[in-house]
Amino acid sequence: MAEITYLQAIHDGIRDEMERDPSVLVLGEDVGAKGGVFGVTEGLQKEFGEWRVLDSPLAESLIAGVAIGAAFNGMRPIAEIQFQDFIMPAVDQIFSEAAKIRYRSNGDWNVPMVVRAPFGGGVHGALYHSQSVEAIFCHVPGLRVVVPSTPYDAKGMIVAAVRDPDPVMYFEHKRAYRAVKGEVPDGDYVVPLDRARVAREGADIAIFTYGMMVHTALEAAGRLARDGFECEIVDLRSLRPLDHDAIVASARKCGKVLVLQEANLAVSIASEVAAIIAEDCFDYLDAPVMRLGGPEIPAMPYSPPLERFYLVTTDKIEQALRDLAAY
Amino acid sequence: MAVTKTDARDEAGLDAETLRAMYRHMLRSRLLDERMWVLNRQGRAPFWISGMGHEAVQVAFGMNLRPGYDWVAPYYRDLALTLVLGMTPRDQLLSALARAADPNSGGRQMPAHYGCRRYNIITTGSSVGTQLLHAAGIALASRMRGEDAVTFTSCGEGATSEGDFHEALNFAATQRLAVLFVVENNGFAISVPWEKQMPIPNVADRAAAYGVPGIVVDGEDPMACYRVAKEAVAHARRGEGPVLVEAKVLRLTSHSSDDDQRRYRPAEELAAEKERDCVARFRSQLEDLGVLTASVADDMRTDLTRELDRAEEEAEAAPLPEAETAMRNVLAEPAEGGERG
Secondary structure: OEEEEHHHHHHHHHHHHHHHOOOEEEEEOOOOOOOOOOOOOOOHHHHHHHHHEEEOOOOHHHHHHHHHHHHHOOOEEEEEOOOHHHOHHHHHHHHHHHHHHHHHOOOOOOOOOEEEEEEOOOOOOOOOOOOOOHHHHHOOOOOEEEOOOOHHHHHHHHHHHHHOOOOEEEEEEOOHHHHOEEEEOOOOOOOOOOOOEEEEOOOOEEEEEOOHHHHHHHHHHHHHHOOOOOEEEEEOOEEEOOOHHHHHHHHHHHOOEEEEEEEEOOOOHHHHHHHHHHHHOHHHOOOOOEEEEEOOOOOOOOOHHHHHHHOOOHHHHHHHHHHHHHO | OOOEOOOOOOOOOOOHHHHHHHHHHHHHHHHHHHHHHHHHHOOOOOOOOOOOOOHHHHHHHHHHOOOOOOEEEOOOOOHHHHHHHOOOHHHHHHHHOOOOOOOOOOOOOOOOOOOEHHHOEOOOOOOOOHHHHHHHHHHHHHHHOOOOOOEEEEEEOHHHHOHHHHHHHHHHHHOOOOEEEEEEEOOEEOOEEHHHOOOOOOHHHHHHHHOOOEEEEEOOOHHHHHHHHHHHHHHHHOOOOOEEEEEEOOOOOOOOOOOOHHHOOOHHHHHHHHHOOHHHHHHHHHHHHOOOOHHHHHHHHHHHHHHHHHHHHHHHHOOOOOHHHHHOOOOOOHHHOOOOO
């Protein structure tokens, strides 16, 4: 058991799967000699060669489309999109093709592909290196969408994603890469792709969130604990499918709910979680479901005060929790 | 890159038997295609999108591929190709009538959205051009495993305006992948003529930009198509990289059963095209060459029509899918585990 970064955990999971299964390959911009712009695939090309760690041209539809093709022909590709912000040219391949191939062939074909992409802000990345667009993928049946928040889950979920027979969107919060460290066991393990995790137990307010926001929520919950309010924090981990039972269990247990995310709120993960709670926990609620997320502006601005305005900070979460507690 | 024509037999190992087989494949597809239109106009099949006029080049490539070993990422006009590879009129009629046993999609997709794992024909949707990248990925996998399989992919000239066309050619050429890019240029993207889609006369001229061979062939000339197909397949199989083939074909029907090309094409042009139809021309050519007699050709038609009648009866009798099965095959179902289905 060693303490490693979130980034190292993803790297280790990919490396182990490449060693275990010769059909696993990595495809993306700068994934080879450079090891990716964040360094997730560092050293892999040296170990596994230029075919299995393939520097693609700068073309996102190509990355997804070629990965789908390789998957048709027996491979298990891991496609890296350099930033989630730039995934849009690949969306036709992901929505119209990958997500529908099992369905439209009535099970004759399937696409065991992973698409990885870093998302999230707070790194002075401005509009086009800060976005959180995971919700649009969650609308589409035929895809799995996961966001690990800890190194343990990051490794266990990338391994599970590679082994899964269907397309998995695996999103990594870029601020977590080096900021989040944690214990990861040596050797082989998987974390299921459809289960939430209780990151903190409590009985007063249930917080549902994912990604880097789990850590921000933990800080805010710590502040409330000093005043005797115990928050339960549910790390959703899987955004599609959402772990319905875990959401309902914690919402019913606490009776008050805060749904948190970095992305803006309209038609989002938070909307869906709130809808599940409205449908299945109505009689158990002691307060209206509260949601907290980014503002309804096109994306995160660059200048520090503007960026801070966008972000859901510990202070903002603390205030929301106190409002809920007082309801 | 002149238009390749042929007026002599036996230039590419085209013996009499091969020529007759080619004609039979073309006629089989044509008769099935005509039947699809009948079913549509009778109100029994809501949609059809035809391959009439495209048969020669499809048959030429199909006969030069190894079914089940080579790979095929087709598009919606490739009826003849699917039949050469081993699919049957019955298979495609099950699809037209949206039956549960349709091997393409179990009645989920519109007809002419081909796919059949048994013959390495990948499933295809309605977005044009996406399959070109799949072909590049398939060829990448073959290359990584050291196999000499080739991957055929096709599209109309309309799809060559999509970014995926460029991305696929660029990648396949850069990595020297064994992909045959076959553009079946019928001159129209639904109603928009080629002159309004591109500034140069040939799609194949773009091959120069990728450093790959670009070949224009008369898609109504089966023997020329066969020769080009044979050479292109051999080139790719030798590991010399992709080839871009542009077959100038005729669209002898409207874009689809929901279109009426008389609204945007002059009657004289449509009448003139019928004279150049590859199926009729090939028959008289083969009769002139003495490899096909009128009576053999007529018997062939009778046999194929009989096969078609039986196929239609069987497809008609086959059950529709149960409504609840609409929920199946979204993701792997639990019993399937982690392995490919």
